Amino acid sequence: MNARRLSFYLVPAAILILFFYFDPLHFAPSISDSAAPPRFTGSQSCIGCHAEFHQKWSTSMHGLSVRAYDSDFAKSFLPSEPWSVVLAGESSRVTIKPGDGVLEERKNDRTSDYAISFAVGGKNVLYFLTELDRGRIQTLPIAYDVRASSWFHTAGANLRHFGQGSGDAPLPWRDRAYTFNNSCYRCHVSQARTSYDPAIDVYSLTWSEPGINCETCHGPAADHIRAFSSRMDSGAHPDLHLISAKRFAPAQSNDLCSPCHAKMLPLTAAYTPGERFFDHFDLVTWEDPDFAADGRDLGENYTMTSWLTSPCRRAKTLTCMHCHTSSGRFRFVNEPDKACLPCHAERVRDAASHSRHAAGTKGAQCISCHMPKSEFARMSRSDHSMRPPTPGVTKKFGSPNACTQCHNEKSASWADSVVRKWHPNDFQRPVLEMSARLEEAKKGVWTRFEDMKRSIGKNGREEVYAASLLRAMRNWPDKQKVEAADIGLKDQSPLVRAAAAQALYGSTGPRVESLLQSAAGDSIRLVRVRAAESYASVAVNVRQQKASDRMIDALNEYVAFLMARPDDHASLYNLGNYYASTGDQKNAISAYERALTLRPEFVSARVNASFAYEAAGRNLEAEQQLRMALSADPWNVAANLNLGLLLAGRGEATDAETRLRAAYTGDTTLAVAAYNLAVLTARYDRNESVRWSMRAVALRPLEPKYVFARAFYLHEAGKEEEAIGVLRAALRDKTSSTDIYGLLGELLESRSSFAEARKVYLQGANDVTIPASERDMLASKAAR
Template identity: 25%
Template sequence: MPALVWPDTPPGLALEGQGYVPASTCEGCHQKATDEWADSDHAWAMRPATEKWVLGAFDDKIFNDGAVSARFFRRDGSYFVETEGDNGVPEEFRIAYTFGYFPLQQYLVQFPGGRLQAVTIAWDARNREDGGQRWFSLYPGERFAPDDALHWTGRYQNWNAMCADCHSTNLSMNYDSQADTFATTWHEQNVGCQGCHGPGQDHIKWADNQQGSASDKLSAKDMGLKLDFRAMDGEQVVEACAYCHSRRQALKDGHHAQESYLDKALPATLRPDLYHPDGQIQGEVYVYGSFTQSKMAAAGVDCLDCHNPHTTDLLVEGNGLCLQCHNASPPDRFPSLKAGNYATAAHHHHPLDSQGAMCVSCHMAEKTYMVVDPRRDHSFRIPRPDLTLTTGSPNACNDCHDDKTAEWAVAVIDDWFESPRRPQHFARALSAFRQEEDDAFIRLAGLIRNLDAPPIARATAGEHLIGFGAQAGSALRSGLLSNEPLVQAYASNSAAMLPTEVRVDWLQRQLAPDQPRAVRDQAIRALAGVDILEFPEENRARIESLKSDYEKRLHEMATLPGTRLNLAVYLHREGRYSEAIDHYQRALRMDGDFTPARVNLATLASEQDRTDLAIKVLVEGVDRKETPASDRGHMAYLLALVFVELGDLPEALVRFEQAELLSPENPRVAYNHGLVLVRIGRLDSAEQVLLNGLKTHSEDPGLLNAMVFLTMQQGRLSETLNWAKRLRDASPNDPQAERLIRDLETRLN
C-alpha cells in the first residue's frame, strides 16, 4: 500500500520580535543547567521522529488488542504506522514527531489544515520487567468510529488544540475559526530555557556588554531577565509552573513565562469529573489544583522545594525528600511546621521500611493515567476515612487495606490517637451539592464565605451557586468582594443569573484594569446581552473594548467543542442568534456526542421558531448510540416537550417512554409524562407512570403533587390525604401542603 503523505507543512518558526533567541545561545554560559535539562521531561516533550528520539519498536509487527490494530514499520529512514484512517480504511501514515518519552511515548502524524494528530497506540517505555517495551492502546479494548472525536484522527486527539502549548516554547496555534485550520508556529520544538525563564534577548545583550559585574549582586531586571525566581515567594513560583501543570482553560493563543497565570488561564474548579468531593484527584488534573488545596501551599512551599527545575527529577528519593523540612529542626522559613521525628513508627504506625512507612503512601495517594503513568495527589492530605463515610471520597488507609471497610479505618485511627483531629472540611458542602441534598445551598453559601477554606474550594462553591437562582445573590456578593481573584472569577460567572441592574452594579469592580484577565473575562461573560446604555457613561467605551477583545479571543480559542461552545453561548446571550446557531453546529461537527452544544442549539432553534431544526438536532442526538444514555434520555425528554407544544401528543408519548428508559434518574420525565396522559384521559396509565417514578424518587415534590391532583380529581380523598402528607414530609417548608391537609381532614370528617 502506498504511503499517505500529506503536504509538507509542519509547524513553522515563530516570527521575530518577541525577544526570543536560539535555544543554543544559553548553553555557552549555562552549561551545567543545559546538561541537566538535556535528558529531562521538558527536553523530551517533543522531538523529530528520527532514530535518535524514537523509542518504539517499528519492526513491522502488528499490534492488535481485539479493538484496534496497527502495524509500525520503517521505510527509507522514516517511521510509519498503518492503521484505520478518518475514512475508516487502513492506510499508511508517516510519523512526524515523538511526544514525551517516559513512561510512554506517543507519535504525531501530519494532516491537512495544519493539524497534527496523536496516534492512540503508544509505546510503553518502562523496563520489560515492569511490563514495558511493548505497544499498547490508551483505550484498552475500546474502538472509536472514525467520526468519533476520540478516534485518533478526531478533535480530542488533535495536538494543536489539546497538547501543543505546553510541549513547545512560544507556541501559537494561529487558528482560523471559520476555516477550522491551523498555521501553528513555535520558537522551540520542545520546552527550553525560555519556556520557563521568558524571552532571553535582553539577557543576551546584558551578557554581551557586561563588564565583569558580579551577577549575584545584580537584580534580574539589571541582567535583562524577565523573571527573578530568587525574589519570588512560594505562590509566585507555583504560578510560574501552573500554566502547564494545571487543568485550566487558556484565555488566549500563546503564553509567555513572564505573564501572570490568571492573565493567561482560568484554572478548573473541584468539579465532579475532575476531583472527589474532598478534593482528591479523580480526572487528569496536573498537580496545581491539588497543591493549592494543601497546607504546604498555604505555608509557602513551592515546586522547587521538591523538584530540580532542570532535570525535572525529585531533589531526594524516598522519605528523605519530606524529611528535608519535616524533622527535629525545621527550616525557619516555615515557622508553623511542628518540630519532631517523623520517620518513626510513633508517627506513621507502620513497620519501618514497609510501604506503609513511606510518607507518600499516606499523604500522596497515587492514581494511574494513560494506562501506565502513575501520578501522585499533591494536596498532601491527612487520611480521613471518616469523610469516606460521609462523602464517598477515597482514603489512603483503604487504598492499601482494600479488604477492610472505612469504619475499620476510622476505628484504627481512633485507637492510635487519643483525640484524632477531624476538622470541618469543604467536602461536606461539595458532596451535598453532588448528592442534591436539602442543605446543599446553605453549605455552599457557607463555603464561599469561609476564609479558612482553600480559594479553589471557595471558587467551586461560587461555580455551583449558579443553579440556586436569586437566593444565591448574597453569597455571590461575598465572593465578588473576596480578595481572591479565583473566587471572584467564578462568582462573576454565576452572577449571570442575577437581575440586570444587580449585575451592572456588582460587577463594576471585576472590570477594573488592575483585575486579572480571568476575572474580567468572567464578568464580561456574565454581562453579555446587557444593553451598553445600562452602564455608567464613563465606563461604556472601556466595556465595549473589553467585549470586543473577549470575543476576538473566543474565536482564537474555538479549537475544541467546549471552547467553540463558549463562543456560541456568548453570541447567544448577545442576541446574535444566527451566528450562535452556526457555532453550535460547528461544535457538533467537532464532536457529535457533545450534548451541551446539541441541547443549546435545539433550545435556540425552538426559541427562533425553527422547530424543524430543533427536532432534527434532538433526534440525531437520541439516535447516537455513542452518546451517554442519560444524555440521550434528556434529549428524548426535550423532544417530548417539543411535540407537546406542537400538539402531537402520540409522538410526545413515544418520546416520554424513550426518555424513561434512557434516563430514569430524571423525575420530571415521569411527571410530565403523567400530566400528558391525564390530559388525554388515560388516568390509569397516568397513575402507573407516576407510581413508577415514585419508586425511584419517593420524595419528589412534583410527582407527589401530581398524585395529589390525580386522586383528588377522581374523588379518592382518603388517598389524596395520604399523598398530601407525604408531600408535606418531602417539602416541610411548603405552607400549601399543610393547608391542603387541613382542608382534606375537614372534608373527610
C-alpha cells in the same frame, strides 16, 4: 365560572437548555512575541555562560518533552519487535514497527502506513506523533510504557471507570482530542507559532525548538546576550534583560509553573511569566468526576488543583522551587524527608514516632503518607495536597488513601480504626463533613443548603472546596443560591469569586444584577469573564437592560475568550449560547454549526442549535436537529425535553407526552417536564394531571405558574378546598401572580365568599411585583 379565565397554556415550544461544557486543556506559558523572531535566540545561545545548567536542562523531561524520531532514538529507547493491537470500535488493527519508524493500519483489506515524526514524553510514557493532511499532527494509537517496558493502546488507557455506566469507550485515534495542534503543543515545544483556518479546517504549526526551553520561562534572550556580551568588554553591571523567578513573590513563582501542571481552561492566547494565573486560565476543581469526594485524584488532574489545598502552599511562602529544580527534577530524590525542612524539623527528626512506622523504612517517609502516588493512563503522579490519610472517607465514599495503597491486603475499615486509635482528636471529621456536603451538591441534593452556605464562608475552609460547591449550584434553579453566591463574591480567592459568579448562571432579579455588575469590575479576568457569562445566560439581561460600561467590557472579554480557539468545539458551542442570549440567532446558528462540523456527535450543540433555528423561524431544521441528537443519544434528557415541548406547541400531544416522559425519566428534577405533563395528561386523566402538577411544585415551590397549575388541576378534579388551600399558602409564602390572585378570587366567589374574594383582589391590586396593568385589572374586580 369563567372557563376562559381558567384556561392554561403550554410554555413556548422550545426552551434553551444551556450546559456548561468545561473542556479542560493543557496549555503552556507562551511569551507574547510581537517583535521580530531574532529576539529569541534558542537554548544553544545559553551554553557559553551557563553550560552546567544547560546540560542539566537538556537531559531533563522539560528539555526532552518532544524529540525527533529516528532509528537512533528507536534503538536507544524501544524494543525492536513490532507490536499490534485491534482498536475497539474502529474495526482496524494497528502495528507499530519501531525500527522502520512507521505505524501500519489495516482496515477493510486496506493497509496504510503512518511515519512516526516525533516522540513525546518519556518519564512514564512515550507517545508518538505523525503528520496527517491539513497540517494536523496526530497522536498515534500505540504508546510505550517506559517503566513497564511494554506497549499499550493510547485511547484504551484513558478510559474512566467511575461508576458512570458502561458507555465509556476509547475515542478513535484520529479524534481531535488527540490532535497535537489542538492543545498539547504549548507544553511540549517552545516559541510555537500556530494558525488555524476554520473555513478549510487547515492547521499550521511551527516551533523554534522541541522541549520547553530557557526562553519559555525567562523570555527572549537577545537583549540579555547583547548586554552581557558588552559587559565582558566594559565591566559594567547591566540590567538582566530577562524574566527571573528569583525576583518573583511566591504566588508569582507558583503561577509560573501552573499552566503546564494544571487541569485548566485557557482564557487568553498567551501567558507571560510573572502574570497572574487566573488572569489567563480557569481551573478544574472537585466538581469534575476525575476527583473523589475529598479531592483525591481518580484521573489525570495534573498538580495545581491539589496543590491549592496544601497547607504548605496556603502558608504563602512555599513555592514549587523548594522541592523541584527549574528543570522539573525532585531535589531530594535520595533524601525525600529533607523536602519538609525546615518547617517540620521536629517531625523529620523523629519520623518513626510521628508515622508509627519503623525508622528508615518507606512507610516512615513523609511523602509516603502525605504525598501518595496514584496512576492513570500509565502515568504516575504524587498527591500535592500533602494532607494526612483519611481512610474514613475511603470507607464512606471510596476515595483513595495512602494506608491501603501500601497495605493493599487490608480494608478501609481496618485503616480507619487504626487511624482513629492513633489520633483520637478525629481530624477526619471535617474532611468527612466537607466530602458529604459536596457529594450531595453534585447529586443535586440541597436539603442541607444552609449548612452548605455557611461552610463557604467559614474561616479556614478549603478554597477549592468552596469553589466546587458553588459550581455545583450553577444548574440549581432555586433562588436561595444567590445568598451563597453573595458570600462567595466577597471571598479573597479569585477562584471562589469566579465560581460564585458562575453559580448565578440563569438567575435574575435586582440582587443578581447588582452582584454580577460588581463582579464585572473585579481585578482578576477570570472573575470578570464568569460574571459576563452568567449575565449573558439570561437573554433579558443583554437585550432589555442597560449593561454598565464595566459589564460591556467584561462581555467583550468573554467573547474574546470564546473566539481565542476557533478549532475548539466547546468554545464555539458557548459562543453560540452567547449569541443566542443576545437574540443574534444568525451568528448563534453559525457557531453551533461550526461546533458540529468539528464534533458531529456533540448532542448539546444540536439541542441548542434547535432552539436558535426555532427562534429564527426555521422550525423544520429545529426539529431535525433534535431528532439527530436523539439518533445519537436516544435518552438524552435535553433533546427529549425540547422535542417534547416543540411537538406540544404544534399540538402533537401524544408524541409530545412520550418525549416529555422520557426526559423526566432521565432527570426527575425537571420541573418543566412535570409541569407540561400536567397540561398534557389533563386531556384524559385529571388525577394524573394533579399528580404531575404536584411534582412540578415539589421541585419548584416558589414558581408561580407551577403553583397556579397545581391549584387549577385540583379544581378541575373537583378538589376545590385543596385548591383554595394551595393558593392561600402560596400567597402567605409570597409566591404570587395575577393568575394566583385571580383564580383564588374566582373560587371564593363561586362559593359566595364575596368579601374574602374582594380582599384577595385588593391584595393583588397592591402587589408591586405584578405589572401595573394587571394590578388595575384586579382592582376593577375588587370594585365590582
